[in-house]
Amino acid sequence: MKLNIYFLLLVVFFTNQLKAQLSIELTDTIIAKHTDSISVFTDLKNTVRYLSDINGVTINAGKKTNLIDVNKLNANLSQVVARQIFAKAPGITFWDMDGAGTQINVGSRGTDSHRSIEMNMRQNGYNTNSDIFGYPENHYTPPMQAIQSIELIRGSAALQYGSQYGGMLNLVMKDPDSTKPIAVTTEQTVGSNNLYNSYTSLSGTKNKLSYFSYFDYRHGDGWRPDAAFNYHAYYFNVKYAISDRASIALQFSRMDYVQQIAGGLTDAQFNQNAKQSTRSRNYFNPEINIPAIIFKYQLSNQTQLQVISNALFGQRNSVQFINAPNIADTINTSLGTYNPRQVDRDYYSAFTTEARILHQYHFLHKTSSLAAGIRIFEETTLRKQKGVGTAGNNFDLTLIQPYAINLKFKTKNYAAFAENIFQVSKNFSITPGVRWEVINTNMSGVIFTNYPIQYTANRNFILAGTGLQYSLKNKSQFYGNISQEYRPYLYANVTPADRLDIIDPNLKDSKGYDIDLGYRNCFGNIFQFDISAFYVFYGNRAGLITKQNANGTNYLFTTNIGDAVSKGVEAYTEVSLAKWLNLNKRYTDIRIYNSLAYTDARYTNAQVSELGTNVSLNGNRVESVPLWNNKAGIQLQLKSFFTGLQVTYVSKSYNDAFNTVYSSNGVTGIIPEYVVYDWSVGYSFRKAYRIEGGINNLFDEKYFGRRITFYPGPGILPADGRTFYITVKLKV
Numbered sequence: 029m030k031l032n033i034y035f036l037l038l039v040v041f042f043t044n045q046l047k048a049q050l051s052i053e054l055t056d057t058i059i060a061k062h063t064d065s066i067s068v069f070t071d072l073k074n075t076v077r078y079l080s081d082i083n084g085v086t087i088n089a090g091k092k093t094n095l096i097d098v099n100k101l102n103a104n105l106s107q108v109v110a111r112q113i114f115a116k117a118p119g120i121t122f123w124d125m126d127g128a129g130t131q132i133n134v135g136s137r138g139t140d141s142h143r144s145i146e147m148n149m150r151q152n153g154y155n156t157n158s159d160i161f162g163y164p165e166n167h168y169t170p171p172m173q174a175i176q177s178i179e180l181i182r183g184s185a186a187l188q189y190g191s192q193y194g195g196m197l198n199l200v201m202k203d204p205d206s207t208k209p210i211a212v213t214t215e216q217t218v219g220s221n222n223l224y225n226s227y228t229s230l231s232g233t234k235n236k237l238s239y240f241s242y243f244d245y246r247h248g249d250g251w252r253p254d255a256a257f258n259y260h261a262y263y264f265n266v267k268y269a270i271s272d273r274a275s276i277a278l279q280f281s282r283m284d285y286v287q288q289i290a291g292g293l294t295d296a297q298f299n300q301n302a303k304q305s306t307r308s309r310n311y312f313n314p315e316i317n318i319p320a321i322i323f324k325y326q327l328s329n330q331t332q333l334q335v336i337s338n339a340l341f342g343q344r345n346s347v348q349f350i351n352a353p354n355i356a357d358t359i360n361t362s363l364g365t366y367n368p369r370q371v372d373r374d375y376y377s378a379f380t381t382e383a384r385i386l387h388q389y390h391f392l393h394k395t396s397s398l399a400a401g402i403r404i405f406e407e408t409t410l411r412k413q414k415g416v417g418t419a420g421n422n423f424d425l426t427l428i429q430p431y432a433i434n435l436k437f438k439t440k441n442y443a444a445f446a447e448n449i450f451q452v453s454k455n456f457s458i459t460p461g462v463r464w465e466v467i468n469t470n471m472s473g474v475i476f477t478n479y480p481i482q483y484t485a486n487r488n489f490i491l492a493g494t495g496l497q498y499s500l501k502n503k504s505q506f507y508g509n510i511s512q513e514y515r516p517y518l519y520a521n522v523t524p525a526d527r528l529d530i531i532d533p534n535l536k537d538s539k540g541y542d543i544d545l546g547y548r549n550c551f552g553n554i555f556q557f558d559i560s561a562f563y564v565f566y567g568n569r570a571g572l573i574t575k576q577n578a579n580g581t582n583y584l585f586t587t588n589i590g591d592a593v594s595k596g597v598e599a600y601t602e603v604s605l606a607k608w609l610n611l612n613k614r615y616t617d618i619r620i621y622n623s624l625a626y627t628d629a630r631y632t633n634a635q636v637s638e639l640g641t642n643v644s645l646n647g648n649r650v651e652s653v654p655l656w657n658n659k660a661g662i663q664l665q666l667k668s669f670f671t672g673l674q675v676t677y678v679s680k681s682y683n684d685a686f687n688t689v690y691s692s693n694g695v696t697g698i699i700p701e702y703v704v705y706d707w708s709v710g711y712s713f714r715k716a717y718r719i720e721g722g723i724n725n726l727f728d729e730k731y732f733g734r735r736i737t738f739y740p741g742p743g744i745l746p747a748d749g750r751t752f753y754i755t756v757k758l759k760v
Contacts, residue, residue: 076116090495105172119598119625124747138594138629139194148192167314171244183542184511204238219753223248251748259285273326292743294694316342352693353743371415394451405441435473459495504549532587590634616665694743702731
C-alpha cells in the first residue's frame with residue numbers, strides 16, 4: 029500500500045511542477061473518429077462510464093454499473109491482462125494465472141475469481157458459463173481485440189440475469205463496419221517467451237445485410253518451462269434488417285486451446301526459483317461452441333422486443349499427474365516408466381431461450397419503464413473423471429483403465445422477471461423488481477466404477493429487490509439498491525468424495541442479498557468519480573461437517589455450513605490534468621486515475637470439518653479475498669502518441685476457510701501482498717496504422733495470486749515476471 033501512496037505523491041509533485049512551468053491556454057480538441065480507419069488519436073475521455081438507465085431492453089437505474097470501452101483502452105489485449113482491462117472498475121478481483129490470456133478470472137465483493145465461477149458471464153446478452161447451475165466455470169474467452177465494450181453490473185444483476193453473487197459481466201462484440209462492404213483489420217503481436225498472436229477481422233455492410241467476423245491464433249512457450257499453449261478462436265455475426273423496425277442476427281463463436289500446465293510450487297520452491305516447473309506432462313484442453321440467433325423488433329415507439337436463442341456445446345479435458353508439488357513426477361521403478369496420468373473429461377450441451385420486452389408508459393404525468401422477460405433453459409453435462417491414462421509426455425486422452433467416476437447431470441430451469449422504473453419526479457425514480465425461479469436438477473451415474481448414486485432436487489422460489497436513484501442537473505447521481513441473490517449448490521457439493529460421504533437431502537441453495545449506496549458525478553471532462561459502499565450477505569454456503577452414526581463412526585456430511593458477509597467501499601476517481609492545468613493545445617490530454625476497493629469478507633455463524641472435528645469459522649476471512657485492491661495510473665496523450673504507467677496493489681489473503689498461514693506442500697497458506705507496475709505506449713500514423721507495446725510487471729515483481737488444491741495445481745501458481753509485447757495494427 030505504501031508504494032501506491034508514493035506513486036500518487038509522485039504524480040502530484042509532477043503535476044505541480046508542470047503547472048509551474050506551463051500556464052498557457054488549452055483549446056478543446058475533438059478527437060477525430062474514422063469508421064474506415066484506425067483513429068489517429070486515442071481518446072482518453074470516458075474509457076469507463078456507467079450504463080444508462082435503460083440499455084436496450086434492460087433497466088439499470090439505481091444499480092452499481094460500469095461500461096468499459098475496450099476499443100479505447102491502451103491495455104495488453106492480446107494477453108487478456110485483467111488488471112489493465114478492469115483497471116478503472118473498482119472492486120473487480122482477478123487472478124493473474126499466466127500470460128497466455130486463455131482465461132478471464134474475475135470476481136467481486138468476496139466471490140471466487142477462479143474462471144469467473146461466481147459471475148454471470150455473457151456475450152452479446154447470452155450466457156457463456158459452461159453449466160450455469162452445476163459447474164458454472166467460464167471456459168470461454170474470446171480475444172479482447174474483438175470486444176467493443178464490457179458491461180458490468182454488481183450484485184443487483186440477479187433479478188434480470190439469474191444466479192450470481194459476483195454480478196453480471198457482458199462482453200459486447202464489435203458492430204459491423206457500416207461505411208463499406210468490406211473492411212479488414214489485422215493485429216499482429218509478438219512478445220516475450222515466443223509469444224505470437226494474430227488477429228484478423230472482416231466486416232462490412234451491403235444494403236440490408238451486415239456482418240462481422242474474426243479469426244484469432246495465439247501461441248507461446250509461457251514464462252515458466254512446460255507452459256506452452258496453442259489457442260484458436262473464431263466468430264461470425266450476420267445480421268439482416270428485415271425492416272426499419274425488425275432485425276435478425278445469426279452468430280457463432282468457437283474457442284479451443286491446448287495448454288501445458290507447469291504445476292504448483294511449495295513455498296520453498298517458489299522462494300528458490302519461482303520460474304521452475306514441477307510438471308511436464310500435464311495438459312488442459314477446453315473446446316466451446318456457441319451458436320445464437322438474436323431477433324429484435326420495435327413493436328411501437330414505446331415497446332421493444334428481443335428474443336435470443338442460443339446453445340452451448342463443448343468439452344473440458346485434462347490429463348495430469350495430480351499430486352502436491354513436493355511429490356516429484358519421476359520414473360516409477362516398479363513400472364519402469366512414469367506413473368499413469370489421470371484423465372478427466374466433461375461434455376456440455378445447453379439450450380437457452382430468453383425473451384425480453386421493454387415498454388415505456390405514462391404514469392403520474394411522467395414516463396415510466398417496464399422491463400420483463402422469461403427464460404427457458406436445459407443443460408446436460410456428462411462428467412467422466414479419474415480415468416487411468418497413459419504414462420506418456422504428450423497431450424493424450426487415451427484410457428488404460430475406465431473412468432472411476434461416470435455421471436450425468438441434467439438441469440431444467442424456467443424463470444420470469446419484471447423490473448419497473450417509476451419516475452416519481454423529474455429527478456427521483458424508484459425501481460422495484462421481482463424474479464421467479466424454477467430449478468429441477470437430476471444426477472445419476474456411478475463412482476468408484478460400480479457404486480451407483482442418484483440425486484434429485486426441485487426448487488421454486490422468488491427473489492425481489494428495489495433500486496433508488498436521484499439525478500441532479502450537473503449529471504451527478506445518488507443511487508441505492510437492495511436485491512436478493514442466490515447461487516445454486518454445485519454438482520461437486522452432491523457428489524460424494526468417498527462411500528462414507530453423505531449428502532444432506534435438505535441441502536439448500538445459497539441465498540442472500542446485496543445492498544449498494546453510492547454517489548457518482550462528472551464535471552465536464554475534467555474530473556469524474558463514483559464512490560459507493562456495499563454489504564453482501566452470502567447465506568447457506570455449502571461445505572463439509574463431521575457427523576457420527578449410531579455405531580459411533582464418524583462420517584463427512586455435505587450440508588449448508590453457514591454464512592459469510594462482505595462489506596466495503598468501491599471508489600473510482602479520474603482527473604484530466606490537461607484541462608486543470610490549462611496546458612498548450614499540443615497536449616491532447618494528461619490523466620491520472622485511482623480505482624480503490626476495500627472488501628472485508630468474513631464468515632459468520634459457520635463451521636466446517638477438519639480432521640474429524642467441526643471447527644468454527646466465525647470471524648475468519650473468506651478465501652482469496654484481499655482486504656485492499658487498488659489500481660492507479662497516469663496517462664499522457666500527445667497528438668498521435670500515447671504512454672501510460674499503472675500500478676496495482678493487492679493486499680494479502682488466504683486460500684482456505686481456516687486461514688492457514690503455512691503448509692509444507694504449498695497447497696494452503698497466506699497469499700502475500702504484491703505491487704505490480706505496467707507500462708504501455710502507442711503511436712498512430714497515416715490514419716490506418718498503429719503500433720503499440722508495453723512491459724508487463726515492469727520491475728519484475730515475484731508474486732502469486734493463487735494457491736490451489738485442484739487444477740491446475742496443486743500448490744502455488746506463480747504469476748509471470750517481467751515480459752514485453754509489441755503490436756502492429758492495420759485497418760483498410
